[in-house]
Amino acid sequence: MQSHVTAVSVLIGFTEQDDVADLNMVEIYSGEWKNDKRSGFGVVERSDGLKYQGEWEANKKHGYGATTFRDGSREEGKYKNNVLVSSGRRSKLFILRANKLRDRVENAVAAANRAAQISQQKADIAISRYASITDRLRHASLFPI
Secondary structure, three states, X not given: OEEEXXXXXXXXXXXXXXXXXXXXXXXXXXXXXXXXXXEEEEXXXXXXXXXXXXXXXXXXXXXXXXXXXXXXXXXXXXXXOOEEEEOOOOOOOOHHHHHHHHHHHHHHHHXXXXXXXXXXXXXXXXXXXXXXXXXXXXXXXXXXX
């Protein structure tokens, strides 16, 4: 699986139910990619304060993860096609099951943060290499052989 970082995503929102009032909103994704789509683990942060950390598939929240909203509230659990399908809050009877879900969410969030960190490191390396190459080209054009 490839891991890249993008500075600005052209997608307006990463959930279908989001109300986007500001068309100038910026979304930053750091994490894993597959076939030019967010797939694997990653973190997206929007300029309006919304943040998702977890698993992705084909540009959609899919798998375990956590969404933090503008007001600081948080929803976590298993997502399927951008929709939360299970969370620990629904079932107080199944404490063991809720603990297992919480563990999976925490593992997915940790993996998403690691993937975001790795993609940022790769982006920094690419920027450094680009700067080095442009310096060499600039220097070579000043002193042709």
